[in-house]
Amino acid sequence: MDSAPQDQNWHLESEGLLAGYDGTAVCGEFNVELHSGSALALAGANGSGKSTLLRTLSGRQKPVKGRVRMDQAPIDERSLNYRLRVAAVFDDDAFFPSLTVNEHLLMIALGHGRVDAAAAVDSELHFFGLTNHAEAFPHSLSSGQRRRLLLASAFVRPFSFLVLDEPEQRLDQTMRHRLAERMVRSTAAGARILMATHDPLLLSAAADRCALLDGDEVAFVAPGHAAETISR
Numbered sequence: 001m002d003s004a005p006q007d008q009n010w011h012l013e014s015e016g017l018l019a020g021y022d023g024t025a026v027c028g029e030f031n032v033e034l035h036s037g038s039a040l041a042l043a044g045a046n047g048s049g050k051s052t053l054l055r056t057l058s059g060r061q062k063p064v065k066g067r068v069r070m071d072q073a074p075i076d077e078r079s080l081n082y083r084l085r086v087a088a089v090f091d092d093d094a095f096f097p098s099l100t101v102n103e104h105l106l107m108i109a110l111g112h113g114r115v116d117a118a119a120a121v122d123s124e125l126h127f128f129g130l131t132n133h134a135e136a137f138p139h140s141l142s143s144g145q146r147r148r149l150l151l152a153s154a155f156v157r158p159f160s161f162l163v164l165d166e167p168e169q170r171l172d173q174t175m176r177h178r179l180a181e182r183m184v185r186s187t188a189a190g191a192r193i194l195m196a197t198h199d200p201l202l203l204s205a206a207a208d209r210c211a212l213l214d215g216d217e218v219a220f221v222a223p224g225h226a227a228e229t230i231s232r
């Protein structure tokens with residue numbers, strides 16, 4: 001079940017954006033609009049600035065220059081609007097050690113007001129292959145299973161903007177395919193997706209645009225072209 005709220009009209013936009021640290025940009029100026037039903041991938045070599053740009057575009061990090069607006073207002077990760085709409089998966093293995101897999105997902109679903117929380121949790125456990133681990137604590141999961149739990153935590157709640165930093169990490173090929181299909185379903189339901197990835201499969205199957213980062217250059221290319229480029 002996909003659960004993007006019906007808010008088709010707003011969009012995310014960046015203008016004159018430079019992302020980086022201590023006043024120094026790590027990649028080129030980034031101007032983009034991300035509308036309902038659209039999935040943008042950031043690709044490029046290690047260190048090209050994908051994660052930094054992703055964090056900046058999603059309001060987790062202050063820009064060196066320029067601005068990011070969500071719903072025509074400066075993006076603010078503490079705002080109610082942000083919390084209601086943005087689901088993000090970064091590379092932080094942050095779980096409560098004393099909560100089971102099932103309890104984690106239930107807490108997130110209930111916290112985001114899902115009236116069908118128990119059914120939503122069952123559905124995500126099934127989708128992410130965690131049903132047999134529902135009563136396990138996070139420390140007893142494999143690293144790939146913990147990654148699946150992180151992803152399930154994003155999909156179990158309603159969102160209209162999904163942010164994924166290298167979601168392919170530690171996932172097997174079957175799960176990558178399933179994730180790509182799921183992302184396509186989410187955009188079809190009206191969500192906006194922004195991801196950083198090294199995975200040609202996710203690029204070509206789940207994105208409709210790709211920004212290739214290379215030094216000061218940002219090139220918007222077709223995902224298939226980017227997938228070929230990074231496969232070489």
Ligand SMILES: Nc1ncnc2c1ncn2[C@@H]1O[C@H](COP(=O)(O)OP(=O)(O)OP(=O)(O)O)[C@@H](O)[C@H]1O
Nearest residue numbers: 021026044045046047048049050051052053196198
């Ligand atoms: N906290 C930080 N403080 C200062 N510089 C940083 C910090 N984090 C990353 N960098 C630098 O910013 C540049 C871009 O890093 P970033 O993690 O955004 O790249 P990436 O494209 O996501 O790389 P990868 O593919 O390896 O994940 C790198 O040169 C890195 O050393």
